[in-house]
Amino acid sequence: MIFVVVLSVVSSCIAPFDTGHDDTPVIYIESFPGASPYHVDMKILPAYSKSNSAQLPEFIPEILFCVNGKAVPVECVDSHEGRYRAYHSSQPGDCMTISVTSEGFNGVCAETTIPELFPERKIDYRKVQSGVDSYDNVLYVTISDINPEYSYGLQICNETVYDYPTGPESHVYNYSGSLYPMSDDLDEMEPISLEAVEIELSGQYMWAWEGSLIKEREASFAIVPQTYGYIDLQSYDSFFVQEGKTMMYDDYGNELGVVKYISCNKLIMFTMSEEFYKYKVAYQFQADYDGFLSFVAPTNYCYSNIENGYGAFAGISIVETDWITKEFIENNR
Numbered sequence: 001m002i003f004v005v006v007l008s009v010v011s012s013c014i015a016p017f018d019t020g021h022d023d024t025p026v027i028y029i030e031s032f033p034g035a036s037p038y039h040v041d042m043k044i045l046p047a048y049s050k051s052n053s054a055q056l057p058e059f060i061p062e063i064l065f066c067v068n069g070k071a072v073p074v075e076c077v078d079s080h081e082g083r084y085r086a087y088h089s090s091q092p093g094d095c096m097t098i099s100v101t102s103e104g105f106n107g108v109c110a111e112t113t114i115p116e117l118f119p120e121r122k123i124d125y126r127k128v129q130s131g132v133d134s135y136d137n138v139l140y141v142t143i144s145d146i147n148p149e150y151s152y153g154l155q156i157c158n159e160t161v162y163d164y165p166t167g168p169e170s171h172v173y174n175y176s177g178s179l180y181p182m183s184d185d186l187d188e189m190e191p192i193s194l195e196a197v198e199i200e201l202s203g204q205y206m207w208a209w210e211g212s213l214i215k216e217r218e219a220s221f222a223i224v225p226q227t228y229g230y231i232d233l234q235s236y237d238s239f240f241v242q243e244g245k246t247m248m249y250d251d252y253g254n255e256l257g258v259v260k261y262i263s264c265n266k267l268i269m270f271t272m273s274e275e276f277y278k279y280k281v282a283y284q285f286q287a288d289y290d291g292f293l294s295f296v297a298p299t300n301y302c303y304s305n306i307e308n309g310y311g312a313f314a315g316i317s318i319v320e321t322d323w324i325t326k327e328f329i330e331n332n333r
Contacts, residue, residue, distance in 0.1 A: 045082035057104025108309030118269035148212040151277035153270030155206035178224040199280040276314035
């Protein structure tokens, strides 16, 4: 059975993309299968030049999404924003295709394969003096069996639980931290030499690099989370599960009292298809130069793997470590 979703979108509700080309309307797709363990999200919109003054056709997309040759139903989440979703748990090796047609637009299609999981790794911990009375807590990650066909990424996940009077409240955020090459001289760490770049996924940044740049198929990195251990603390212990107190404020900045908190970290590790890495690097280049370059949609010098259209349909694999505890380090060295 073939599942096709047909949805009506009023084109006047969609902000125009500046494709930097002629006035021919085309279709824009952005989807990263594997970014969620339970579904595949898709952004599908009409793309056309901002200078276009002609009457635009109504955008009524017909979407066909297949996994390993079998069609998977696609549902509309928000037609105004062009958000769609297919419920499928992506697995390494899944071959996925998408095609979108709409009257008045060139039909577009793309394919991607979910890459293998992040390669074998070892994780260690050290502290590096960063001031007169403080240390940086540093995680060392050694990766082996690197596949030159893929790119890889590292990200830190922090969870802090505050003990509010109304009950505990958890705050989780992901960030890139600081990345350095492995060095025996911890006081002379230099910026990463593998051309690692910061890229964004769902508004959160990670470090990413191409596997082909690592010729020995093994690499070691030092990644520094946003935590610190002080001279009067047992840094090795306090890094893993940090406990403390902080002042609580209301929405107007008034002090409400001191609350206790507990904080811990883990690593999130990414394996990226070639199309994911190239698209995200090009996207980040645009974002870094916003104001000089068009940011909304890829132009002719930016990467896209959408045939006859713009955007990216690009697979990714994600794995997470357990929360980093003293026992975790001892078992993963």
